[in-house]
Amino acid sequence: MSAPLHEAHPSSPGRGLPDTQQGMRRRNLSRVMHTLNTEGPLSRAAVASHIGLTRAAVSTLVDELIRSGLLEELGPERPGRVGRPGSALALSGRGPAGIGAEIGVDHLAVCAVDLRGEVRARAVRHGTNRGRSPEPVIHELTALVRRVVAEAEGEGLWPAGLAVAVPGLVASDARTVVRTPNLDWHDTDLGTLLPGDLPLTVDNEANFGGLAELWLGDGAPSDFLHVSAEIGIGGAVVVDGRLLRGTRGFAGELGHVPVRPEGPACACGGRGCLEQYAGEEAVFRAAGLEPGEDRVELLAERAAAGDKDVRRALRDAGTALGIALTGAVNLLDPETVVLGGALAGLAPWLLPSLERELARRTAGPACAVTVSRLGSEGPLLGAAHSVVRAVLDDPATVGIRP
Amino acid sequence: MSAPLHEAHPSSPGRGLPDTQQGMRRRNLSRVMHTLNTEGPLSRAAVASHIGLTRAAVSTLVDELIRSGLLEELGPERPGRVGRPGSALALSGRGPAGIGAEIGVDHLAVCAVDLRGEVRARAVRHGTNRGRSPEPVIHELTALVRRVVAEAEGEGLWPAGLAVAVPGLVASDARTVVRTPNLDWHDTDLGTLLPGDLPLTVDNEANFGGLAELWLGDGAPSDFLHVSAEIGIGGAVVVDGRLLRGTRGFAGELGHVPVRPEGPACACGGRGCLEQYAGEEAVFRAAGLEPGEDRVELLAERAAAGDKDVRRALRDAGTALGIALTGAVNLLDPETVVLGGALAGLAPWLLPSLERELARRTAGPACAVTVSRLGSEGPLLGAAHSVVRAVLDDPATVGIRP
Numbered sequence: 071m072s073a074p075l076h077e078a079h080p081s082s083p084g085r086g087l088p089d090t091q092q093g094m095r096r097r098n099l100s101r102v103m104h105t106l107n108t109e110g111p112l113s114r115a116a117v118a119s120h121i122g123l124t125r126a127a128v129s130t131l132v133d134e135l136i137r138s139g140l141l142e143e144l145g146p147e148r149p150g151r152v153g154r155p156g157s158a159l160a161l162s163g164r165g166p167a168g169i170g171a172e173i174g175v176d177h178l179a180v181c182a183v184d185l186r187g188e189v190r191a192r193a194v195r196h197g198t199n200r201g202r203s204p205e206p207v208i209h210e211l212t213a214l215v216r217r218v219v220a221e222a223e224g225e226g227l228w229p230a231g232l233a234v235a236v237p238g239l240v241a242s243d244a245r246t247v248v249r250t251p252n253l254d255w256h257d258t259d260l261g262t263l264l265p266g267d268l269p270l271t272v273d274n275e276a277n278f279g280g281l282a283e284l285w286l287g288d289g290a291p292s293d294f295l296h297v298s299a300e301i302g303i304g305g306a307v308v309v310d311g312r313l314l315r316g317t318r319g320f321a322g323e324l325g326h327v328p329v330r331p332e333g334p335a336c337a338c339g340g341r342g343c344l345e346q347y348a349g350e351e352a353v354f355r356a357a358g359l360e361p362g363e364d365r366v367e368l369l370a371e372r373a374a375a376g377d378k379d380v381r382r383a384l385r386d387a388g389t390a391l392g393i394a395l396t397g398a399v400n401l402l403d404p405e406t407v408v409l410g411g412a413l414a415g416l417a418p419w420l421l422p423s424l425e426r427e428l429a430r431r432t433a434g435p436a437c438a439v440t441v442s443r444l445g446s447e448g449p450l451l452g453a454a455h456s457v458v459r460a461v462l463d464d465p466a467t468v469g470i471r472p
Numbered sequence: 473m474s475a476p477l478h479e480a481h482p483s484s485p486g487r488g489l490p491d492t493q494q495g496m497r498r499r500n501l502s503r504v505m506h507t508l509n510t511e512g513p514l515s516r517a518a519v520a521s522h523i524g525l526t527r528a529a530v531s532t533l534v535d536e537l538i539r540s541g542l543l544e545e546l547g548p549e550r551p552g553r554v555g556r557p558g559s560a561l562a563l564s565g566r567g568p569a570g571i572g573a574e575i576g577v578d579h580l581a582v583c584a585v586d587l588r589g590e591v592r593a594r595a596v597r598h599g600t601n602r603g604r605s606p607e608p609v610i611h612e613l614t615a616l617v618r619r620v621v622a623e624a625e626g627e628g629l630w631p632a633g634l635a636v637a638v639p640g641l642v643a644s645d646a647r648t649v650v651r652t653p654n655l656d657w658h659d660t661d662l663g664t665l666l667p668g669d670l671p672l673t674v675d676n677e678a679n680f681g682g683l684a685e686l687w688l689g690d691g692a693p694s695d696f697l698h699v700s701a702e703i704g705i706g707g708a709v710v711v712d713g714r715l716l717r718g719t720r721g722f723a724g725e726l727g728h729v730p731v732r733p734e735g736p737a738c739a740c741g742g743r744g745c746l747e748q749y750a751g752e753e754a755v756f757r758a759a760g761l762e763p764g765e766d767r768v769e770l771l772a773e774r775a776a777a778g779d780k781d782v783r784r785a786l787r788d789a790g791t792a793l794g795i796a797l798t799g800a801v802n803l804l805d806p807e808t809v810v811l812g813g814a815l816a817g818l819a820p821w822l823l824p825s826l827e828r829e830l831a832r833r834t835a836g837p838a839c840a841v842t843v844s845r846l847g848s849e850g851p852l853l854g855a856a857h858s859v860v861r862a863v864l865d866d867p868a869t870v871g872i873r874p
Contacts, residue, residue, distance in 0.1 A: 293719045307803065309716060316805020317695045318837065327799035328833060331732065340798065340833035396742065397729035397799045401709065403718020431730060431742035435720065 095131075096466045098123065102131050103140065103161065103462045107185075111144055111158040132159060139165045140185065140461070140469050161185040166230035166461050166469055167222045169268065170454025171211055172275065173236045175199060175252045175301045178207070180214040182222035182229070183454035185461065187286070191221035204247075204255050208263040215265065228471055230461055231269040233453035234260060235278040237300055242319045244271045251337055252301045267472075271456065276322055277313055278452030279410050280306025282444055284313075285455050291405035295398055297324060297391070298411030298448065303345050307402060325349065327394040347390030350412070356383035366412040366446075373419045384419035391420060392427025399428065399437045410442035411449070417441040497533075498868045500525065504533050505542065505563065505864045509587075513546055513560040534561060541567045542587065542863070542871050563587040568632035568863050568871055569624045571670065572856025573613055574677065575638045577601060577654045577703045580609070582616040584624040584631070585856035587863065589688070593623035606649075606657050610665040617667065630873050632863055633671040635855035636662060637680040639702055644721045646673045653739055654703045669874075673858065678724055679715055680854030681812050682708025684846055686715075687857050693807040697800055699726060699793070700813030700850065705747050709804060727751065729796040749792030752814070758785035768814040768848075775821045786821035793822065794829025801830065801839045812844035813851070819843040 101121040106112060109120065118128040135141040142165075144158040167182045167190060176199065181192040193214040199207050211234075219229050238250030245261035260272050280296035283306075292311035298304050305324030307314040314321050325345040326338045333342020346352055350365055357380045359368070372380040395407055407428075409417050421439065429436040442448060461469040503523040508514060511522065520530040537543040544567075546560040569584045569592060578601065583594040595616040601609050613636075621631050640652030647663035662674050682698035685708075694713035700706050707726030709716040716723050727747040728740045735744020748754055752767055759782045761770070774782040797809055809830075811819050823841065831838040844850060863871040 291719075305803065309711070314711060314804065317693075317807040318805055321803060321805040323802035323805075326802045326833075328795050329730075329733065331795045338833075343833075393730050393733045394799070397796070398803055400725040400728045401707065401723060401800055401803065402716070403720055403723040403725075405719040431728075431740075431745075 096464060098127070099131055099135060099465045100463055102128065102135060103185075103465050106141070106159060106161050107187075107462055111160040113157045114159065117159065135465060138465065138469055139471065140465050163188070164226035165228070166458075166471070167227040168454040168457025168459075168461075169215060169219060169222075169229045169232045170278075170450050170452070170457070171215060171232060171234045172450040172453065173199065173207065173211060173234065173253075174275075175237055178211050178214060179450050180211070180218045181450055181454050182218050182227065183451070183458055184227055185458055187455065187458065189451075189454075190225055190227060191218045193217050199253055201254070204258045204260070204263060208260065212263075212265055229268055230469065231271065231457040232264065233271045233273065233278070233456045234264070235275040235449040235453045236260075236272060237275050237302065237304075239320050240272050240274050242315075244273065247272065273453070273456075274304065274319075274322070275300065275449035276304025276306045276411075277315070278450075278456065279304070279442075279444075279448035280308050280322070280452070281313055281456060282448040282452030283408050283410060283442055284308050284311065285459065286444060286451060287408070288443055293403075293405045294408050295324075295395070295402060295404045295406075296408045296410050296442070297395070297413060298409075298442075299348075299350065299413045300411055300446070301350050303349055304411070305398070307398075307404075309402070309404075324394060324398065327397060329390045329393050344390055344394040348387035348394075353383045353387050356386060366415050370415050373416070381419055384416060385423045388420035388423035389427055392424040393431070395424070395428055396431040399432050404437060406438045406440050408440050408442050410444060411446055414442045414445040498866060500529070501533055501537060501867045502865055504530065504537060505587075505867050508543070508561060508563050509589075509864055513562040515559045516561065519561065537867060540867065540871060541873060542867050543567075565590070566628035567630070568860075568873070569629040570856040570859025570861075570863075571617060571621060571624075571631045571634045572680075572852050572854070572859070573617060573634060573636045574852040574855065575601065575609065575613060575636065575655075576677075577639055580613050580616060581852050582613070582620045583852055583856050584620050584629065585853070585860055586629055587860055589857065589860065591853075591856075592627055592629060593620045595619050601655055603656070606660045606662070606665060609655075610662065614665075614667055631670055632871065633673065633859040634666065635673045635675065635680070635858045636666070637677040637851040637855045638662075638674060639677050639704065639706075641722050641725075642674050642676050644717075646675065649674065675855070675858070676706065676721075676724070677702065677851040678706025678708045678813075679717070680852075680858065681706070681844075681846075681850035682710050682724070682854070683715055683858060684850040684854030685810050685812060685844055686710050686713065687861065688846060688853060689810070690845055695807045696810050697726075697797070697804060697806045697808075698810045698812050698844070699797070699815060700811075700844075701750075701752065701815045702813055702848070703752050705751055706813070707800070709806075711804070711806075726796060726800065729799060731792045731795050746792055746796040750789035750796075755785045755789050758788060768817050772817050775818070783821055786818060787825045790822035790825035791829055794826040795833070797826070797830055798833040801834050806839060808840045808842050810842050810844050812846060813848050816844045816847040 105117055105120045114128050115125055118125045140162055141159050142162045144160050163184055163186055165185050167184050170181050172179045178195045182190050184190050236247050239248040241248050245259055247255050247258045276298050279298045283296050294308050296306040303325035305322040307322055326343040328342050329344050329347055330342035334346045335341055336343040336346050425439055507519055507522045516530050517527055520527045542564055543561050544564045546562050565586055567587050569586050572583050574581045580597045584592050586592050638649050641650040643650050647661055649657050649660045678700050681700045685698050696710050698708040705727035707724040709724055728745040730744050731746050731749055732744035736748045737743055738745040738748050827841055
């Protein structure tokens with residue numbers, strides 16, 4: 071389960087597979103899976119017409135996918151969208167499952183998603199992870215993973231892999247947490263701490279949030295800048311349906327774009343970074359509040375109740391977001407900017423000033439700003455779906471029950 | 473000659489061609505061309521071993537490419553790098569040529585580049601184009617194009633296409649200049665003004681400068697941010713060997729990244745944009761100089777002579793570049809930042825302050841800054857090479873003599 075497979079776009083299934091007969095077979099298996107993922111249940115003939123292969127060629131591919139447990143035939147009692155009952159194929163609801171996990175600053179969460187994209191099991195543990203070393207946190211996370219896997223197995227699923235979202239920079243080995251400003255973990259190889267029986271991918275929470283938006287968002291475009299916040303501010307750049315990772319995997323660090331170069335010092339070593347104006351601590355400080363649990367809910371409640379200090383703090387945060395996003399939009403020319411994570415819940419009070427800055431400063435035509443409906447669920451769902459996507463992208467190898 | 477073909481990376485020749493037998497043949501023709509482009513003259517057997525096909529399959533491909541005039545066999549008097557004289561193949565020096573053109577604010581230039589990457593003809597006209605309408609400028613450019621084409625034809629080449637670099641935003645049709653701040657052209661379709669007998673591509677000069685760096689730079693990485701200046705400041709983002717164009721083709725507008733959000737008003741509608749601190753006019757103003765012709769040379773001469781005002785102006789421009797680039801590096805995590813165009817000649821006085829800002833502000837590890845050896849030749853060479861690349865990427869169709 072290598073990282074690039076996670077990012078293939080439905081429009082080019084199996085991208086990256088070798089250009090041989092064997093590679094072509096694997097790409098065609100992937101095309102069948104992606105067609106059923108996009109279109110829902112279809113007959114063999116409809117699949118063949120969708121992907122431009124003969125009915126006979128598709129039948130061979132489908133038989134292989136049924137044998138592997140990745141597809142199932144719907145019985146006559148579920149005719150789906152085709153005329154002849156019994157002939158419809160669907161992605162299996164009892165096949166591989168993607169296990170997603172999230173290490174938040176204030177919570178742990180795990181879920182299992184089947185090939186159809188349905189969440190089939192989940193577990194959450196609230197409570198801060200600040201100041202804790204990695205071992206006990208990962209120990210707790212492992213217990214949650216085991217519970218979710220057992221529940222999924224009880225429904226006939228089997229785990230195809232584990233993807234973990236973390237609030238920090240991850241090395242290109244997709245295992246090692248290089249730095250988590252709010253947990254104070256450094257160069258921690260989660261591969262040695264997590265159960266070794268599942269293929270593992272670790273990634274930044276903002277990356278998984280951006281991927282979730284790409285895969286699950288309402289009419290999400292394939293070129294967008296996803297801005298999210300939990301405690302810090304993260305960004306994910308999606309270009310042509312692919313996440314832009316950067317040379318060292320550190321792309322998307324929107325929180326440290328300079329907004330006012332002579333502004334307050336930031337933990338990153340810079341001055342006047344976006345996080346100093348729109349990060350959670352900065353907003354609480356500007357509003358004269360003490361941070362507690364359920365921080366975002368508190369801000370949203372106060373703002374909705376008309377609290378002038380909170381509204382002013384959010385308006386100023388929106389202005390800072392607008393300034394930083396102007397630079398990003400001028401550089402990247404995305405189709406939209408998507409506010410996700412905790413920012414989605416605060417959008418009504420951030421958006422007016424954010425959009426005003428963006429409109430008056432952008433060199434090209436103004437860029438639309440939308441609000442994610444996934445909100446703070448994005449990173450966890452993105453993690454689980456990344457495993458499911460890896461199966462869709464290369465069912466011949468990634469989707470095989472171990 | 474569609475835009476994406478220009479950007480294919482040697483590591484994935486023919487990317488984007490359909491996944492059919494015919495598409496596979498076209499990809500393999502492209503592999504042969506790219507192998508000879510990268511490796512220089514090779515025997516058929518060496519080509520076969522490079523691309524992993526049988527000698528017989530390669531011979532069929534090579535025969536087709538020789539018939540089309542894209543390859544030639546080197547005679548026994550030029551044994552090249554292989555043992556048996558007469559068996560070495562090379563890209564043709566009498567085949568298709570890429571015609572590149574540049575519309576600068578203060579000059580026009582045209583050149584012809586053969587498949588081997590050699591400039592075989594060129595023509596330049598100095599003199600400002602400010603305040604001139606498109607028609608007379610394009611009329612002059614057309615005369616230069618005709619002169620260069622005639623010269624190339626005299627050497628046995630034939631023009632495969634014309635690519636034009638312009639100092640402004642270009643629409644996704646790759647023909648229409650949307651806006652050129654320093655020429656004051658708006659929504660100008662160059663396709664109706666330029667000779668219709670050559671396939672035409674129009675692109676932003678910064679994009680062609682970035683592509684030239686990718687294709688011709690000294691050990692250029694495949695992930696970098698190219699920063700250039702003629703009169704304005706332009707950027708080109710290259711990710712994984714491909715130019716990032718943005719949704720509307722407007723990506724790379726580094727000159728309008730906010731540096732100090734309450735700074736001086738900019739023509740783009742924003743305030744405190746990078747161009748207000750590091751653009752040519754800003755630097756001249758800061759140094760107390762009147763802009764004339766040969767602006768960069770003047771600044772470089774004065775700085776080299778120890779002029780304190782010029783040195784301070786360039787130092788401040790470097791600081792502003794460093795602040796804007798910090799945001800870009802945090803977002804994109806490129807392998808390097810490359811200073812090109814006019815900035816290359818001023819690098820000794822820009823770099824110290826630029827690198828200092830970048831090092832102290834970047835969230836991840838500091839990003840290396842290099843200086844392009846192409847300098848202000850980049851956009852013109854990038855334009856001509858984009859036509860040559862299109863032939864290498866799809867020789868079966870793009871490389872056919874009309």
